[in-house]
Amino acid sequence: MASGAARFETPRPAPELSIVAPAYNERDNVRPLTQAIARAMEDVRWELIFVDDDSPDGTAQEVAALAREGAPVRCIRRVGRRGLASAVVEGVLAAESELVAVIDADLQHDETRLPVMLELLQTTDVDLVVGSRHVAGGGMGEWDIGRQRMSRFATWIAHRLAGVAVSDPMSGFFAVRRSVVEVSIYDLSQQGYKILLDILTSSPRPLKLAEVGYVFRERNAGTSKLDVVVLIEYAFLLIDKLTRGLIPPRFVLFCAIGGLGLACHLVVLDLAIGQGVSFLRAQGIATLCAMGFNYILNNTITYRSARLKGLRFAVGYLVFSAVCSLGALANISVANLTLREVGSWPLAGIAGALMSSVFNFGVATHFVWRPRRPRRRANVVLRASA
Ligand code: GDD
Ligand code: MN
Numbered sequence: 001m002a003s004g005a006a007r008f009e010t011p012r013p014a015p016e017l018s019i020v021a022p023a024y025n026e027r028d029n030v031r032p033l034t035q036a037i038a039r040a041m042e043d044v045r046w047e048l049i050f051v052d053d054d055s056p057d058g059t060a061q062e063v064a065a066l067a068r069e070g071a072p073v074r075c076i077r078r079v080g081r082r083g084l085a086s087a088v089v090e091g092v093l094a095a096e097s098e099l100v101a102v103i104d105a106d107l108q109h110d111e112t113r114l115p116v117m118l119e120l121l122q123t124t125d126v127d128l129v130v131g132s133r134h135v136a137g138g139g140m141g142e143w144d145i146g147r148q149r150m151s152r153f154a155t156w157i158a159h160r161l162a163g164v165a166v167s168d169p170m171s172g173f174f175a176v177r178r179s180v181v182e183v184s185i186y187d188l189s190q191q192g193y194k195i196l197l198d199i200l201t202s203s204p205r206p207l208k209l210a211e212v213g214y215v216f217r218e219r220n221a222g223t224s225k226l227d228v229v230v231l232i233e234y235a236f237l238l239i240d241k242l243t244r245g246l247i248p249p250r251f252v253l254f255c256a257i258g259g260l261g262l263a264c265h266l267v268v269l270d271l272a273i274g275q276g277v278s279f280l281r282a283q284g285i286a287t288l289c290a291m292g293f294n295y296i297l298n299n300t301i302t303y304r305s306a307r308l309k310g311l312r313f314a315v316g317y318l319v320f321s322a323v324c325s326l327g328a329l330a331n332i333s334v335a336n337l338t339l340r341e342v343g344s345w346p347l348a349g350i351a352g353a354l355m356s357s358v359f360n361f362g363v364a365t366h367f368v369w370r371p372r373r374p375r376r377r378a379n380v381v382l383r384a385s386a
Pocket of ligand 2: 104106108219224
């Protein structure tokens with residue numbers, strides 16, 4: 001050993017299983033989850049990696065406090081980035097063990113199944129073990145009927161469109177070889193919640209799979225983060241997979257909202273003309289309303305992770321309107337050119353509309369909803385738990 005080289009004490013044995021828990025506002029679940037895993041994994045060396053998206057409730061600080069008490073836990077705190085799937089990917093890449101389990105932080109997944117999942121990975125050549133609610137020993141628990149129906153429909157789509165064979169492709173509870181994720185890393189969509197489906201449909205080779213039944217439990221503390229945008233992101237994921245990443249899913253949503261905006265335009269135009277307003281003035285009012293409508297929907301859904309609020313919302317609207325006006329100009333000139341060259345007005349109309357959608361999308365993505373530095377937050381005061 002070169003003289004002066006740092007001497008490390010006895011090498012500490014690597015964990016047999018790294019467990020990744022994506023977390024957003026899960027402070028009150030950090031300790032109960034860690035203790036439950038400790039009880040379930042008595043004879044196994046394990047580490048628990050919380051991937052926290054800068055939760056305002058002090059989740060990251062709670063993990064740090066627990067680590068100081070000697071628990072094999074650590075936290076990856078992500079600032080300016082949001083999303084369950086991408087959080088899981090970052091956790092898996094940071095895992096010390098080649099064998100990695102993914103579990104929600106709210107104790108709805110059954111940690112007592114972890115040893116079985118680990119054993120399957122250690123003793124067979126299975127690549128991925130899915131915690132399933134739809135095999136023997138599995139169940140949806142007390143989950144409300146609405147969520148159950150939604151999950152079954154999403155499962156049906158995943159079976160039909162993505163052609164995956166597992167019984168519960170919507171599961172957020174699974175164990176996998178880290179190398180399986182690493183080899184697909186550049187093809188993963190990392191959209192929304194459905195990281196398991198993302199891994200299954202991004203792997204360059206068919207994966208060897210196993211399933212272990214578990215009953216989905218009530219949440220221990222806090223609230224679910226699932227909302228309509230997560231459902232749209234599921235559609236994003238499917239679009240991305242079906243088009244092999246050729247069409248940015250956001251563009252599809254941007255155009256769909258553009259279509260809704262057109263309908264809004266026509267409704268307002270009709271209403272205004274009905275009130276006796278002159279066509280030109282009515283057209284102006286309808287254009288402003290449609291732009292506002294598009295802007296609000298895109299800010300709420302399409303660009304959720306870069307959502308604008310307060311003064312930025314107002315400035316964003318002005319920039320968006322300016323962008324759309326330029327887009328309208330581009331639309332008219334391309335439509336004009338196409339009409340002169342091809343002589344077909346439907347084709348000219350479509351060419352113009354396509355031109356403005358691509359233009360508006362490109363410019364709006366880079367100028368209106370560009371990624372921003374997160375704002376400094378007041379210090380989090382951690383109250384020592386009893
Ligand atoms: N880092 C990070 N960032 N974590 C997140 C985010 C995020 O944006 N959104 C949610 N999480 C974490 C939550 O804190 C929780 O630990 C876990 O992801 C699951 O979120 P829930 O909001 O509790 O999801 P659910 O209970 O409605 O649905 C879960 O179970 C279903 C059945 O297995 C999810 O795992 C679904 O994917 C799954 O289908
Ligand atoms: Mn949950």
